[in-house]
Amino acid sequence: MAESITITDNRTGELLEIPIVNGGVDAAEWRKLLPGIWFHDPGLATTSGAESAITELDGENGILRYRGYPIEALAEQSTFLEVAYLLVYGELPTQDQLDRWVHEITHHTFLHEKFRARMHDAYHYDAHPMGLLTSGVAGLSTFYPEAKDIEDPDNRMRQIVRLIAKMPTLAASAHRHAVGQSFVFPDNTLDYSSNFLKMMFEVGNPYEVHPAFKKAMDILLILHADHEQNCSTTAARVVGSSHADPYSSVAAACAALYGPRHGGANEAVLNMLDSIGSLDNVDAFVESVKNGDGRLMGFGHRVYKNYDPRAAIIKDAAHEVFQVTGKNPRLDIALKLEEVALSDDYFISRKLYPNVDFYSGLIYQSMGFPVEMFTVLFAIGRTPGWLAHWNEMLEQNSRIARPRQLYVGSPVRDYVAINQR
Numbered sequence: 001m002a003e004s005i006t007i008t009d010n011r012t013g014e015l016l017e018i019p020i021v022n023g024g025v026d027a028a029e030w031r032k033l034l035p036g037i038w039f040h041d042p043g044l045a046t047t048s049g050a051e052s053a054i055t056e057l058d059g060e061n062g063i064l065r066y067r068g069y070p071i072e073a074l075a076e077q078s079t080f081l082e083v084a085y086l087l088v089y090g091e092l093p094t095q096d097q098l099d100r101w102v103h104e105i106t107h108h109t110f111l112h113e114k115f116r117a118r119m120h121d122a123y124h125y126d127a128h129p130m131g132l133l134t135s136g137v138a139g140l141s142t143f144y145p146e147a148k149d150i151e152d153p154d155n156r157m158r159q160i161v162r163l164i165a166k167m168p169t170l171a172a173s174a175h176r177h178a179v180g181q182s183f184v185f186p187d188n189t190l191d192y193s194s195n196f197l198k199m200m201f202e203v204g205n206p207y208e209v210h211p212a213f214k215k216a217m218d219i220l221l222i223l224h225a226d227h228e229q230n231c232s233t234t235a236a237r238v239v240g241s242s243h244a245d246p247y248s249s250v251a252a253a254c255a256a257l258y259g260p261r262h263g264g265a266n267e268a269v270l271n272m273l274d275s276i277g278s279l280d281n282v283d284a285f286v287e288s289v290k291n292g293d294g295r296l297m298g299f300g301h302r303v304y305k306n307y308d309p310r311a312a313i314i315k316d317a318a319h320e321v322f323q324v325t326g327k328n329p330r331l332d333i334a335l336k337l338e339e340v341a342l343s344d345d346y347f348i349s350r351k352l353y354p355n356v357d358f359y360s361g362l363i364y365q366s367m368g369f370p371v372e373m374f375t376v377l378f379a380i381g382r383t384p385g386w387l388a389h390w391n392e393m394l395e396q397n398s399r400i401a402r403p404r405q406l407y408v409g410s411p412v413r414d415y416v417a418i419n420q421r
């Protein structure tokens with residue numbers, strides 16, 4: 001028997017049967033039964049906006065899987081581009097498919113030279129790289145006007161390749177602008193992560209990518225590659241649902257990611273650790289959070305009510321990087337903070353655990369990334385996820401996003417002339 005729920009309309013005494021489809025209440029049926037009665041769900045915390053086959057997230061049990069593969073296995077055994085292929089196409093690639101995918105991405109890393117050379121001149125030297133990245137991604141749409149043809153699956157795939165390929169180049173150029181260094185062009189002989197690290201850090205002498213850094217970079221990108229219907233993915237989907245081109249949709253996602261409650265949290269964690277300053281101040285800091293004075297950044301999650309599995313993987317990866325760089329001095333404060341918070345009833349009762357951003361910033365900083373680049377790194381990693389969702393949504397022929405509202409403003413009133421107000 002098909003699953004359903006029955007509710008009583010107390011205004012009329014009528015019994016209404018509403019089907020449950022794939023574990024969700026079918027809103028289309030609800031609409032037919034109760035026209036004009038909207039779900040009031042700010043933050044969309046109990047609303048499913050999509051049927052998606054990309055990422056499975058079980059927040060109660062701390063489970064994250066891309067296309068059915070556990071995040072732990074992918075982080076340990078895969079590469080970022082292989083995971084990107086998995087997210088976009090739905091299956092792990094054969095060797096031939098992977099070779100072609102890597103070749104395609106490697107050969108689309110360059111930016112139009114006019115764009116690259118002139119774009120940053122419009123900005124102050126200290127412009128935040130997320131601002132540069134967001135506007136840079138939006139600007140790319142003007143160089144690829146054919147991207148507007150979102151009905152053609154091959155054309156969509158060409159833009160997906162371009163975007164995944166060009167994000168590190170855009171990101172590195174934003175950084176080089178901020179620190180006043182000349183641009184380093186992409187190196188087609190290198191893998192994705194090594195090429196990015198070289199574009200970021202080569203100055204004067206040839207840059208040798210340390211294998212531990214390359215591995216850590218790949219792991220961090222994999223961990224950030226998708227997270228189902230988060231704020232930035234939702235932004236990409238909402239904008240994409242109007243049939244805007246993918247560059248505009250991904251620029252919207254970048255803008256959403258920028259905020260400190262989302263991708264900006266890793267930057268906020270480092271600033272928080274700096275403001276705490278020493279182990280002696282941890283207890284007082286936790287007390288101030290409990291008293292409502294700010295939040296413990298890098299803690300809590302809308303979906304995870306258990307340890308974020310990505311945080312556990314990052315914590316391990318951090319040690320590998322610290323073996324090369326020496327321990328990040330903020331690590332001890334972070335560990336103490338975690339210990340204090342995890343034994344405190346305020347955090348236990350609200351199921352607040354470390355999330356992906358709690359430790360990622362420490363690794364990035366030890367690898368030499370400035371704090372302002374942390375969210376940019378998140379954006380590079382999340383790009384295949386945004387695009388996989390954008391593509392999936394278009395394949396499903398979905399409708400334009402257009403929520404309803406509960407109007408709580410003034411009823412109709414007469415216009416009052418300005419000299420009588």
Ligand code: CMC
Pocket residue numbers: 227230260261262263265289294295296297298299300301302303350352355356357
């Ligand atoms: N520190 C202290 N208290 C917190 C925190 C925190 N980090 N997060 C939630 N709470 C409290 C909150 O004050 C509320 O308490 P009360 O019930 O007494 O009012 C309760 O926990 C529930 O909070 P909420 O705001 O309803 O939770 P939410 O699901 O709307 O917010 C969140 C989720 C991630 C925005 C939030 O936990 C937060 O702001 N965390 C810090 C920022 C952060 O680390 N963000 C990165 C998220 S992971 C990366 C990503 O996916 O972007």
